[in-house]
Amino acid sequence: MPSKYVIHTKPVSHRFEPVTRSGIIAWEEGCLKCAVCVKKQCVYGVYENRALDSRQMIDSIDNQCMNCLRCVQGCPKELIHKSLNPEFKALGDSYWSPEIIARLWYQAETGKIPVSGSGYPGPFSGPGFDSMWTDMSEIVRPTRDGIHGREYISTAIDLGRTPPYLKFTGSGDLNGESLSVVDIPLPIILRLPGFGSLSDETIKGWAMAARRLGTLMSLPEGRINDAVKDFGEWLMPVISPDSPGPGSVPEGVRLVEVPWSADWKGIVRNIEEKDPSLLISVKIPMAEGMEEKALSLVEEGISIIHLEAGPDGRFLDDRTQYMKDGIRFVHTKLVGEGVRDELTLLASGGLAMAEHVAKAMICGADSVFIDFPILIALECRMCRRCTKELSCPVEIDAAPSTWVAARVINLLGAWHNQLLEVMGAMGIRDARRLRGEEGRAMFFEDLDRSVFGSMGDVEEGCELE
Amino acid sequence: MNRHNKFEFPEVIKTPSRFRNPIGKYRLNRTGDCIACGKCVEICPYGVHVMKRGRVFVKNHYLCVGPDCPEPCHEACPVQALSLKRNPDFDVMGDFRWPPDLLASTWHMAEFGEMPQAGLEYRIGDSGGGFDKLRLKFKDGASGHGSGPDGPDEDVDLGLDLNRRNDNAHRIRAEVPFYGGGMSYGSVSITTMLSRIKAFAALGTFCCTGEGGYPDELKPYDDNVITQVATGLFGVKEETIRRVKIVEFKYAQGAKPGLGGHLLGDKVTPGVARMREAVVGYPLFSPFPFHSVYSVEDHKKHVDWIKAINPRALVSVKVSTPNDVDMVAVGSYYAGAHIIHLDGSYGGTGAAPDIAKKNIAMPIEYAIPKVHRFLQDEGVRDKITVIASGGLRTPHDVAKIIALGADGVCTGTADLVALECIRCHNCESGRGCARGIATTDPELMKLIEFEWGTQRVLNMFLAWRKELIRIIRKFGMKSLKELVGRTDCLAHLDYMKK
Numbered sequence: 001m002p003s004k005y006v007i008h009t010k011p012v013s014h015r016f017e018p019v020t021r022s023g024i025i026a027w028e029e030g031c032l033k034c035a036v037c038v039k040k041q042c043v044y045g046v047y048e049n050r051a052l053d054s055r056q057m058i059d060s061i062d063n064q065c066m067n068c069l070r071c072v073q074g075c076p077k078e079l080i081h082k083s084l085n086p087e088f089k090a091l092g093d094s095y096w097s098p099e100i101i102a103r104l105w106y107q108a109e110t111g112k113i114p115v116s117g118s119g120y121p122g123p124f125s126g127p128g129f130d131s132m133w134t135d136m137s138e139i140v141r142p143t144r145d146g147i148h149g150r151e152y153i154s155t156a157i158d159l160g161r162t163p164p165y166l167k168f169t170g171s172g173d174l175n176g177e178s179l180s181v182v183d184i185p186l187p188i189i190l191r192l193p194g195f196g197s198l199s200d201e202t203i204k205g206w207a208m209a210a211r212r213l214g215t216l217m218s219l220p221e222g223r224i225n226d227a228v229k230d231f232g233e234w235l236m237p238v239i240s241p242d243s244p245g246p247g248s249v250p251e252g253v254r255l256v257e258v259p260w261s262a263d264w265k266g267i268v269r270n271i272e273e274k275d276p277s278l279l280i281s282v283k284i285p286m287a288e289g290m291e292e293k294a295l296s297l298v299e300e301g302i303s304i305i306h307l308e309a310g311p312d313g314r315f316l317d318d319r320t321q322y323m324k325d326g327i328r329f330v331h332t333k334l335v336g337e338g339v340r341d342e343l344t345l346l347a348s349g350g351l352a353m354a355e356h357v358a359k360a361m362i363c364g365a366d367s368v369f370i371d372f373p374i375l376i377a378l379e380c381r382m383c384r385r386c387t388k389e390l391s392c393p394v395e396i397d398a399a400p401s402t403w404v405a406a407r408v409i410n411l412l413g414a415w416h417n418q419l420l421e422v423m424g425a426m427g428i429r430d431a432r433r434l435r436g437e438e439g440r441a442m443f444f445e446d447l448d449r450s451v452f453g454s455m456g457d458v459e460e461g462c463e464l465e
Numbered sequence: 466m467n468r469h470n471k472f473e474f475p476e477v478i479k480t481p482s483r484f485r486n487p488i489g490k491y492r493l494n495r496t497g498d499c500i501a502c503g504k505c506v507e508i509c510p511y512g513v514h515v516m517k518r519g520r521v522f523v524k525n526h527y528l529c530v531g532p533d534c535p536e537p538c539h540e541a542c543p544v545q546a547l548s549l550k551r552n553p554d555f556d557v558m559g560d561f562r563w564p565p566d567l568l569a570s571t572w573h574m575a576e577f578g579e580m581p582q583a584g585l586e587y588r589i590g591d592s593g594g595g596f597d598k599l600r601l602k603f604k605d606g607a608s609g610h611g612s613g614p615d616g617p618d619e620d621v622d623l624g625l626d627l628n629r630r631n632d633n634a635h636r637i638r639a640e641v642p643f644y645g646g647g648m649s650y651g652s653v654s655i656t657t658m659l660s661r662i663k664a665f666a667a668l669g670t671f672c673c674t675g676e677g678g679y680p681d682e683l684k685p686y687d688d689n690v691i692t693q694v695a696t697g698l699f700g701v702k703e704e705t706i707r708r709v710k711i712v713e714f715k716y717a718q719g720a721k722p723g724l725g726g727h728l729l730g731d732k733v734t735p736g737v738a739r740m741r742e743a744v745v746g747y748p749l750f751s752p753f754p755f756h757s758v759y760s761v762e763d764h765k766k767h768v769d770w771i772k773a774i775n776p777r778a779l780v781s782v783k784v785s786t787p788n789d790v791d792m793v794a795v796g797s798y799y800a801g802a803h804i805i806h807l808d809g810s811y812g813g814t815g816a817a818p819d820i821a822k823k824n825i826a827m828p829i830e831y832a833i834p835k836v837h838r839f840l841q842d843e844g845v846r847d848k849i850t851v852i853a854s855g856g857l858r859t860p861h862d863v864a865k866i867i868a869l870g871a872d873g874v875c876t877g878t879a880d881l882v883a884l885e886c887i888r889c890h891n892c893e894s895g896r897g898c899a900r901g902i903a904t905t906d907p908e909l910m911k912l913i914e915f916e917w918g919t920q921r922v923l924n925m926f927l928a929w930r931k932e933l934i935r936i937i938r939k940f941g942m943k944s945l946k947e948l949v950g951r952t953d954c955l956a957h958l959d960y961m962k963k
Contacts, residue, residue, distance in 0.1 A: 022557045043899040067889040068899035072554050073484035083553040113818045117892025119878055120811040120822040121560030124594025136723030136787045136826050138716045142759050143723050355824045418820045425723025425825050447831045456960030461605030
């Protein structure tokens with residue numbers, strides 16, 4: 001059994017006050033100056049501990065308020081109110097919602113799983129990953145108690161070719177294809193996000209996090225410079241079509257990626273000739289024809305396929321289709337052709353919450369990439385000012401690499417524990433067994449129609465209530 | 466005649482908010498132009514305005530129904546001194562499942578014992594699926610049959626027979642189709658616990674202790690207590706098993722299906738530690754699952770153990786809603802359970818990882834029809850009582866889940882909302898609930914008085930009862946039992962033909 005994989009986290013403070021969902025509005029006019037003011041009775045000491053953040057010139061009060069509304073309900077002159085914060089609502093976009101962003105900030109800061117009381121507060125279901133639920137076990141099947149450490153749940157996976165069987169020589173030695181795989185203890189690879197106000201320090205911080213976590217950081221070879229040259233073993237360079245070749249990648253690199261192009265074969269051959277020990281992943285767009293592309297890659301002996309969806313978890317061409325289904329299509333196709341076990345399937349795009357990792361794997365991926373979450377861990381507000389070459393409101397480019405690494409390690413620590421929760425409830429002890437376990441998931445489109453589909457008849461004169 | 470005719474339900478006693486400023490949907494602003502003519506006081510049907518010593522002021526903003534008002538004061542005011550606007554505080558509360566309208570309407574029920582008259586959506590939430598897309602479907606003229614629209618309430622039977630096996634165990638009837646779900650001593654205050662139990666006892670039904678032991682304060686209500694045996698076995702003794710009529714095995718709970726419980730060290734006060742036979746200040750883990758149960762045969766051993774200690778006890782089996790929930794249900798029946806209690810994944814009151822609350826196991830709206838049909842096919846549906854819980858908020862939800870195949874329901878969150886929970890979701894942080902509901906902090910606990918808490922919960926459920934009677938009558942039925950599994954009484958907005 002591998003040694004136990006634990007991600008040590010410790011609180012890492014924010015550099016800027018986070019945007020909060022609501023704010024306190026307290027009027028002074030008409031104040032009775034009560035001897036015992038409701039503000040002094042605050043259970044959380046919010047009014048006493050408030051301070052001015054001199055950097056942003058804002059009051060910290062809203063970041064401490066826990067929304068119990070006791071001051072609102074107690075003030076005899078009704079001078080205290082709370083109101084929704086329009087700035088919060090404006091964060092991100094329809095996919096990278098304010099709630100997701102705030103949740104990622106919390107995890108990067110604390111390293112803890114988000115926990116709350118009184119039931120699930122969200123919508124019944126939603127598009128993409130929100131239209132599936134994961135299974136649990138009770139009475140008739142055992143669960144695994146992973147989170148409290150009483151049973152070991154492994155989240156490790158292999159990247160590369162696993163041979164269907166081993167061949168031995170007459171004397172009992174291994175014969176034929178040697179095992180060429182990269183083990184990562186967490187089915188999550190970091191990836192350079194599509195935008196961001198990044199500096200060498202940011203990228204170095206991410207590489208440091210990848211090393212500490214034992215996983216990889218994927219980035220275009222053009223972004224590899226002296227700042228990360230010592231991190232070769234933990235990098236996954238993406239080779240551009242006009243690259244001089246693998247000589248340009250730092251020492252120690254074990255895995256490179258080649259994007260699908262007209263001449264992908266030539267580039268792959270070129271890499272193989274120069275360094276046959278390198279593992280190669282080929283990236284194909286999640287779009288029309290991906291199943292055929294994947295099959296052709298398998299035929300050419302490619303052992304790692306990366307399916308890339310859009311940053312909002314949809315197909316790159318058909319915006320009405322979701323990556324949850326894209327992964328299933330390709331996985332099912334490969335299973336049908338009897339080749340699924342010979343390769344590693346990676347998925348990227350729109351992985352925004354820990355649950356998406358488990359769900360992408362249930363749909364058939366071996367592992368996933370995350371990109372924007374490692375940027376949001378650095379307090380990114382997804383405002384996209386950087387894409388217009390405007391300054392970053394939270395100065396990500398000025399953050400030191402140690403802070404960057406610590407925030408990302410916290411985020412992944414929290415995600416790892418959440419993955420253990422989901423796997424433990426399902427009774428699965430090995431992440432490699434999660435792959436393609438569709439029977440242990442429940443899909444909205446199946447359940448909803450089978451339960452409610454017959455409830456569409458409303459006869460003339462019926463009253464609905 | 467019928468036994469249920471003998472039961473007398475308690476009276477509603479008006480029980481306003483314990484806070485100085487109750488939160489309503491609207492606010493009325495009165496300018497200095499007011500001439501104190503008293504017109505607004507006179508025409509307002511809801512008692513929003515009050516005249517005192519020659520001056521008029523808005524005393525009860527929260528009772529204002531806004532644009533639904535038949536005689537708007539702000540239009541009638543001769544000097545235009547009144548203006549109406551939505552209260553910004555209102556929208557800060559609640560969430561998709563319990564939008565502010567549902568919170569405020571539940572508070573209305575807890576204060577007045579009836580449904581809000583106007584201004585609030587009290588039937589559904591904003592979750593966009595499940596209950597919130599289902600509608601009760603009344604056929605034209607249906608209310609002309611059955612008991613008719615106007616007979617006495619006693620003509621409609623909402624009662625629930627809990628023992629349908631007809632074995633040696635108690636023949637127990639709950640007078641209303643709901644009972645209180647388990648909330649442990651330690652997770653909520655003793656006042657909250659007692660308020661709920663006393664209210665449920667007064668309604669002729671039951672309330673579960675949860676997994677934190679059986680405090681002596683509950684002794685007067687022994688006949689209405691369900692004691693829980695859960696994986697940590699905290700506070701479980703032969704004596705507590707013997708004291709009650711119903712024993713509940715908790716295999717899983719909807720708040721965190723497949724996961725164990727964790728009471729933080731801070732919450733293990735001397736009182737909690739004594740009750741749970743544990744050490745003060747040390748965190749307590751309730752493991753998942755029962756490590757002695759990995760099959761229906763193991764499960765039967767558990768049930769037999771209870772029957773050996775208290776042969777007349779009813780055994781309830783509380784499980785969550787995995788893919789094979791139907792197998793679990795039928796297995797529980799064959800193991801000897803009287804009640805199968807399905808706790809759907811969206812409910813629960815306890816602190817749980819958000820990832821579990823949202824993603825693990827299926828919503829109760831899917832699980833109940835699945836189990837109902839499976840038990841029917843197995844030919845045992847009429848031998849076991851099916852209880853639903855997990856995200857039931859209103860009497861309409863109750864009617865819907867019964868039409869989907871449940872016999873009755875179990876509540877938790879709604880009771881806490883009656884005690885003025887605003888769903889800030891911070892039950893577990895620091896000293897616990899800042900509003901004094903889910904806390905063991907000696908100072909915060911004092912925020913709720915026992916009498917007040919009892920009456921609030923009671924009022925809300927009396928309103929639920931009244932509303933359910935209205936619904937049953939409107940269906941042309943005499944008993945809630947007639948509604949069980951009647952999916953033809955439901956319509957789902959997404960599947961309705963245009």
